[in-house]
Amino acid sequence: MQIDKKNIxxxxxxxxxxxxxxxxxxxxxxxAKRLPLLLGIIGLILAVLIIIQSYRLTPKxxxxxxxxxxxxxxxxLIWMFIILPVLFLLGFHLGLGFYTFLYCRLHRGRWWExxxxxxxxxxxxxxxxxxxxxxxxxxGLLFDLLIExx
Amino acid sequence: xxxxxxEGLSGVLNPVVFLYMVGSTIIGLIFGLIPGLSGMxxxxxxxxxxxxxxxxxxxTVLLAGHxxxxxxxxxxxxxxxxxxxxxxxxxLIDGFPLARQGHAGRxxxxxxxxxxxxxxxxxxxxxxxxxFLRAIVMAFGSPELxxxxxxxxxxxxxVAGKSLLKGLISGIIGIIxxxxxxxxxxxxxxLTFGSLYLNSGIGIIPIVLGLFALPQVIELMSTGKSIAxxxxxxxxxxxxxxxxxxxxxxxxxxxxxxxxxxxxxxxxGVGAETAIWIAYAHAKQTSKTPELFGHGAVEGIIGxxxxxxxxxxxxxxxxxxxxxxxxxxxxxxxxxFLVVGLDPGPLFLRDHLDICYAMVFTxxxxxIIGALFCLFSARYLAKIxxxxxxxxxxxxxxxxxxxxxxxxxxxxxxxxxFVIGIIGLGMVIFAYPRPPLILGFVLxxxxxxxxxxxxxxxxxxxxxxxxxxxxxxxxIIGLFYDKISKGNKYAN
Numbered sequence: 001m002q003i004d005k006k007n008i009x010x011x012x013x014x015x016x017x018x019x020x021x022x023x024x025x026x027x028x029x030x031x032a033k034r035l036p037l038l039l040g041i042i043g044l045i046l047a048v049l050i051i052i053q054s055y056r057l058t059p060k061x062x063x064x065x066x067x068x069x070x071x072x073x074x075x076x077l078i079w080m081f082i083i084l085p086v087l088f089l090l091g092f093h094l095g096l097g098f099y100t101f102l103y104c105r106l107h108r109g110r111w112w113e114x115x116x117x118x119x120x121x122x123x124x125x126x127x128x129x130x131x132x133x134x135x136x137x138x139x140g141l142l143f144d145l146l147i148e149x150x
Numbered sequence: 151x152x153x154x155x156x157e158g159l160s161g162v163l164n165p166v167v168f169l170y171m172v173g174s175t176i177i178g179l180i181f182g183l184i185p186g187l188s189g190m191x192x193x194x195x196x197x198x199x200x201x202x203x204x205x206x207x208x209x210t211v212l213l214a215g216h217x218x219x220x221x222x223x224x225x226x227x228x229x230x231x232x233x234x235x236x237x238x239x240x241x242l243i244d245g246f247p248l249a250r251q252g253h254a255g256r257x258x259x260x261x262x263x264x265x266x267x268x269x270x271x272x273x274x275x276x277x278x279x280x281x282f283l284r285a286i287v288m289a290f291g292s293p294e295l296x297x298x299x300x301x302x303x304x305x306x307x308x309v310a311g312k313s314l315l316k317g318l319i320s321g322i323i324g325i326i327x328x329x330x331x332x333x334x335x336x337x338x339x340x341l342t343f344g345s346l347y348l349n350s351g352i353g354i355i356p357i358v359l360g361l362f363a364l365p366q367v368i369e370l371m372s373t374g375k376s377i378a379x380x381x382x383x384x385x386x387x388x389x390x391x392x393x394x395x396x397x398x399x400x401x402x403x404x405x406x407x408x409x410x411x412x413x414x415x416x417x418x419g420v421g422a423e424t425a426i427w428i429a430y431a432h433a434k435q436t437s438k439t440p441e442l443f444g445h446g447a448v449e450g451i452i453g454x455x456x457x458x459x460x461x462x463x464x465x466x467x468x469x470x471x472x473x474x475x476x477x478x479x480x481x482x483x484x485x486x487f488l489v490v491g492l493d494p495g496p497l498f499l500r501d502h503l504d505i506c507y508a509m510v511f512t513x514x515x516x517x518i519i520g521a522l523f524c525l526f527s528a529r530y531l532a533k534i535x536x537x538x539x540x541x542x543x544x545x546x547x548x549x550x551x552x553x554x555x556x557x558x559x560x561x562x563x564x565x566x567x568f569v570i571g572i573i574g575l576g577m578v579i580f581a582y583p584r585p586p587l588i589l590g591f592v593l594x595x596x597x598x599x600x601x602x603x604x605x606x607x608x609x610x611x612x613x614x615x616x617x618x619x620x621x622x623x624x625x626i627i628g629l630f631y632d633k634i635s636k637g638n639k640y641a642n
Contacts, residue, residue: 010580014319021326024341032338035598036329043322050315070579076371080364081568083547088561092552100544107374107540117541121548133202135556 007054015047079103091140097122151281151503158507161206162515170207171214175516176523178215182222182234183531184542189219189235191366193482194358195546198553200490206508208490212483213512217269218520220458224261224451225528228254237458240430244443244450251446258528259393260451264404266521267397268456271408272415272463273514280506283471283499290496293612295472296600297621299593302474304628305417306481307586314629316582324590325597327352334595335602347562352570354485355557357591359550360570361577361584362482367550368575370543390525396448403433403449404456411457415464415476429457463513470494470506473596478585485592489557495596 022040025033070076087095101118105111129135161167174196181192192215200208223234228245241261248257290298303325307317330341331351342348397404407429414425433453434443443450465476473495475481487494492505499506524531554567577584604612613622 007580010576010582014323017323021341024343028333028338028340029336031602032333032336032340035601036326036340039322039326043319043326046315046319046322050313050319053315070369070372070575072372072374073368076368079371080368080547080571083551084564084568087551087564092555096548096551100548103544104540107538109538109540117544121545125548125552128199129552129556133199133556135201136559137552138555138561 004054008051011047011050011054015044015051018043018047087138087140089140089142091143092137093122093125093139094143095140096125154503155507157504158509159511161504161508162210162511167207167210168515171210171512171516172519174211174215175218175519178218178516179222179520179523179531181215182219182238183226184234188362189216189479190358190362190482191546192216192219193479193486194355194363195549195553197355197358197486197489198549198556200486201556203490205491206505209487209492209505209509210512212486212490213509214516214519216479216483217459217462217513217516218265220455221262221265221269221517221520221524222531223458224265224455225258225524225531228257228261228451237426238454240426240454241451243430244445244447247444248446248448248451253389253392253446255390255528256393256396256448257446257451259390259525260396260448261393261455262521262524262528263394263397264407264452264455265459266517267404268408268411269459269462269517269520270514271405271456272412272460273510273517274463275409275412275460276463276466276513277507277510279467280499280503280510283467286471289617290472291607291615292600292603293608293615293618294621295496296597296604297613297618297625298472298474299597299600301621301625301628302468303586303590303593304625306478306589307583308628312581317586320577320582320584321586321590324587324592325594326590327357327587328591328594329598334599347560347566352566353557353563354489354592356554356563356566356570357588358482358485359554360567361574361588363546363550364567364571365574365578367543367547368571370539370546374539390528393448394525397452400449400452403436403452406436407433407453407456408460411460412464414457415461416467417476425457425461426454429453459517463510466509466513470498470509472496473498473593475589475592478589481585481589481592485588488592 018040021036022044025036025040028036083095083099086099089095090098097118100121101114104114104117109117125137129137162171177196178189178192181189193212196212196215200211203211220235220237223238224241224245225234227233227238227242228249233239233242245257245261248254303321304318307321308314326341328351330348331339332349333340339349410429410432411425414428430450430453433449434440434447437443437447437449439447461477462479465480468474468476469480469484471494473484473493475484484494492498492502550567551564554564555561557563574584576582577587608615612618
């Protein structure tokens, strides 16, 4: 028998979530709180059951539960979140193209291949979303500032 | 009814709609070829492209691509021993050995044709069911529909992951997330914590993109490899047409496996993964040469490949008639239908019968187009698997970001997508199944609406109606099915 600490931690977080749901919906009118309250209570019970179950896992089960399919998770997460400030500053057209270029170039892509990938994304975004679907796409803070200065 | 049928056919054969269908079928095939990009990722990424389209066109784009994802998934299973989608897993048992014997072309011919024929049979079964469905749906009142929603969530929670408790928790979280925002009955802002963004609720797009597409991008970014980077690829010889003939030589097995797929697909929550393995087992049991299975038996490819495409037709049966998705893919599809203005459910068969038939024709035509396209271009399509992830990952991320933004032209939807993406990532790492969450989210509002209506019309004891009791009984069986089947396995 082995204690699965990670599982207990996650289940505790979920239990806390359900507890917050229960406490938050309590002052609502009866019709508005009926279902979320019921679900919150059931969810809380299930989360507690998982915590209890985690104390009774065999070492093999613990190993299976903790399997991580992402070898370079933090690096990937950083790359994923970088896109947000890039978009905010450069807008969708330039930002997405620049991000694609940067990602490809810094992941052993050749100069011309990365540049081509970046330009293709800019062209793709423009043709599909601006020309064909006629949607408005944000230009980014830097672009707006530049226009203001001019 | 004939009028609706003809209207559906003419709608699908409209040149613009047909062109979109061909395009989305090809995109669906590409998604099927790339292991990890499932039908759900296809839907998640394609929904934003359908904004502003009329419902028929949007439905065609979504359904056509989703219907053929498994058709191409068999190609990678045969060539590089990696199934394109989970539903193509049994194909590699016999497909890869056949390829190693120098018959990769034949194996692909079998897989692609069986998929195409299976998809067509699934569509035919759906069209045959529609007249009966209308009568059955009328027998269901609000209490029964409420319990049907609960049944659907329970079934998916039971089969989607290894732990029933985690599956149920996912489903409940999905329902709670759907309840965020203004309550329809009392106009109370629920669980918004004072946020204006949450007043209108979390949209389906951030949920779908965050749960299914973002973890996929993170996986591509963290592994940093192309799918076929270190795997030897079998060459495709010219015996593809031999494989096509094989399917028609074993026509009885193709028909039976397709029926298995469609029937199992119609049971909410029991998706492709169950249907394909049952079809594989059936193919082996009924084969005259079972000893060849695992060493390149053609029947071992026909069985699962027929079933994995025909189950889409079966899964559409509960989705269209009750608004209860037949599979996790259909749960996302249901959400997509709601976004484009279609509202599958009891009234859908009455009000939009023409669109129902258009769906059938889309299913049939997409499968034919997909199979033909694969037969003629398998050797070129296979090259997609060698695209390095450094190109694939940012491209998918770009689509996610644009999709999330265009949903309501709100930056906060992008932030919501990323937050939900982190939750989805956590669910993958800690083995909490994601399909119950999406199903709970899609059905959440319905669950509440039917719950209120049931209490109003039948009082607090609404669960005592005969049909409700049957559904409660089925839900309990669903909850303990895993335990019972495991018990039987040990007993045997």
